[in-house]
Amino acid sequence: MxxxxxxxxxxxxxxxxxxxxxxxxxxxxxxxxxxxxxxxxxxxxxxxxxxxxxxxxxxxxxxxxxxxxxxxxxxxLTAFSILGPDFRFKTNFYLDEQNDLYIQGFGDPLLISEEIKDILAELKHRGVGEINSIFVDNSSFALEHQVPGSEFSDNPYDAPVGPIAVNFNSIPVRVTKKRRVVSGEQQTPYIELMAEVADNFLPGSYRINICRDFCNADQQMARYTTQLFRAMQHKAGIPGQGDTGIKKIPADAVKPISSYICSRINxxxxxxxxxxxxxxxxxxxxxxxxxxxxxxxxxxxxxxxxxxxxxxxxxxxxxxxxxxxxxxxxxxxxxxx
Structure with missing residues (x-):
C-alpha cells in the first residue's frame, strides 16, 4: 500500500x-x-x-x-575552506562495564530518526545486548554562553545549536481533535518531551523548537537525544533501563564500540x-x-x-x-x- x-x-x-x-x-x-x-x-x-x-x-x-x-x-565557503570537501560529521558511541551508553557528538546536522534506527541496528549487530543508562557527552563544542541574537520561539529554525542535534533539535508532533499529542511522523516514536513542547497547541501538525520557552539548551538537547534513543532502543529489541543526562566519557572505564559517519548526503x-x-x-x-x-x-x-x-x-x-x-x-x- x-x-x-x-x-x-x-x-x-x-x-x-x-x-x-x-x-x-x-x-x-x-x-x-x-x-x-x-x-x-x-x-x-x-x-x-x-x-x-x-x-x-x-x-x-x-x-x-x-x-x-x-x-x-x-x-x-568557510566550512569548505577549513574542513575541506572530504570532511564528514561523525558521532562516537562508547559502552562501559555496566552497559551504560555514552554518545559523543561532533555536530552532525543530519542525525535524524532514520539514522538513529540504523545506529541501533549496528550496535545490536556488534553484540550490544543491553543498554542501561544513556549519557550525552557534549564537550566537543566550546561555546559556554548563549549565542547573541538567539531567540526562543516555536519556530524550528530558532532551535539551539549543539554537538548533538537529533532531528534538527525540533520535535515533530500532531495534536488530535481530542487534544492528544502523538508523534508527527512515522519514523519518530512518541516520547514524553512531545507532550511538553506541544502543551496547549490546537489540533494540527507541527515541528516545534525544543527550546520554545526559555530553557537550558544543553539540558534540553540531552533530554531529547536520550529519550529518542531510549524509545528507539526498545523498538530495536535492545532491553535495558537507567539514568539519562549529560556526562563526560570516563577515559579509563569505557571502550569505543562504534563511530557513525553521516550518510544522508542526498x-x-x-x-x-x-x-x-x-x-x-x-x-x-x-x-x-x-x-x-x-x-x-x-x-x-x-x-x-x-x-x-x-x-x-x-x-x-x-x-x-x-x-x-x-x-x-x-x-x-x-x-x-
Whole structure:
C-alpha cells in the first residue's frame, strides 16, 4: 500500500511538472506584464558587480537588512575552506562495564530518526545486548554562553545549536481533535518531551523548537537525544533501563564500540542542487526581449512551486527513497542540455 502511494505521488508530481513547464516555455499561458526586479524585492537587496568590482546593477543597496539565509553562503565557503570537501560529521558511541551508553557528538546536522534506527541496528549487530543508562557527552563544542541574537520561539529554525542535534533539535508532533499529542511522523516514536513542547497547541501538525520557552539548551538537547534513543532502543529489541543526562566519557572505564559517519548526503546537497537548478533554467530560457523575459519569470515561478513540493516531500520518508532522488537528478540534467 505504501509503495502504491509513493508511486502515485511520484507520478502526479512528474506529470504536473512537465505539463506546467511545457505551457510556460511554449507561451500557451496568458501572462501579465513582467514586473521589474525592484518590485519583486520588497524586503531585501541585491548587488551585481563585474570582474573588476564595479557595481553594474543593484536594488536597495544602501539599506540595512537582517542577513537571514544569505549567511549560508559565507558559512558554507568557510566550512569548505577549513574542513575541506572530504570532511564528514561523525558521532562516537562508547559502552562501559555496566552497559551504560555514552554518545559523543561532533555536530552532525543530519542525525535524524532514520539514522538513529540504523545506529541501533549496528550496535545490536556488534553484540550490544543491553543498554542501561544513556549519557550525552557534549564537550566537543566550546561555546559556554548563549549565542547573541538567539531567540526562543516555536519556530524550528530558532532551535539551539549543539554537538548533538537529533532531528534538527525540533520535535515533530500532531495534536488530535481530542487534544492528544502523538508523534508527527512515522519514523519518530512518541516520547514524553512531545507532550511538553506541544502543551496547549490546537489540533494540527507541527515541528516545534525544543527550546520554545526559555530553557537550558544543553539540558534540553540531552533530554531529547536520550529519550529518542531510549524509545528507539526498545523498538530495536535492545532491553535495558537507567539514568539519562549529560556526562563526560570516563577515559579509563569505557571502550569505543562504534563511530557513525553521516550518510544522508542526498538531503545535505538538495538545497544546493535546487539553487543550481534554478540558475540553469534562468540561463537557458532568459531572453533580452519582453516575451522571453515574461516566459522566464513565469517559468521560474512554476519551478519554485515544484521545488517547494519536493522540499515538502523531503520531510517524509518517501523522498528518501531512491526513485525520488534520481527523479531530482534527472531534472537537473534535463535543464543543462
Amino acid at each position: 505504501r509503495q502504491r502511494v509513493e508511486w502515485f505521488v511520484f507520478s502526479a508530481v512528474f506529470v504536473a511538472f512537465f505539463v506546467l513547464i511545457f505551457f510556460a516555455v511554449m507561451g500557451q499561458v496568458a501572462l501579465a506584464a513582467c514586473p521589474s526586479f525592484s518590485r519583486l524585492i520588497q524586503n531585501g537587496s541585491y548587488g551585481i558587480s563585474d570582474i573588476n568590482g564595479k557595481i553594474i546593477s543593484a536594488c536597495n543597496a544602501d539599506k540595512a537588512f537582517v542577513p537571514a539565509s544569505i549567511l549560508k553562503i559565507p558559512t558554507a 538531503l545535505a546537497i538538495f538545497e544546493a542542487d535546487a539553487t543550481f537548478f534554478l540558475f540553469s533554467v534562468t540561463s537557458k530560457y532568459a531572453s533580452s526581449n519582453e516575451s522571453g523575459s515574461i516566459k522566464s519569470v513565469y517559468c521560474l515561478k512554476i519551478l519554485r512551486i515544484c521545488l517547494e513540493i519536493c522540499l515538502y516531500l523531503s520531510n517524509f520518508s518517501i523522498y528518501r527513497t531512491p526513485h525520488w532522488y534520481w527523479f531530482h537528478l534527472l531534472l537537473l540534467l534535463m535543464f543543462q542540455y
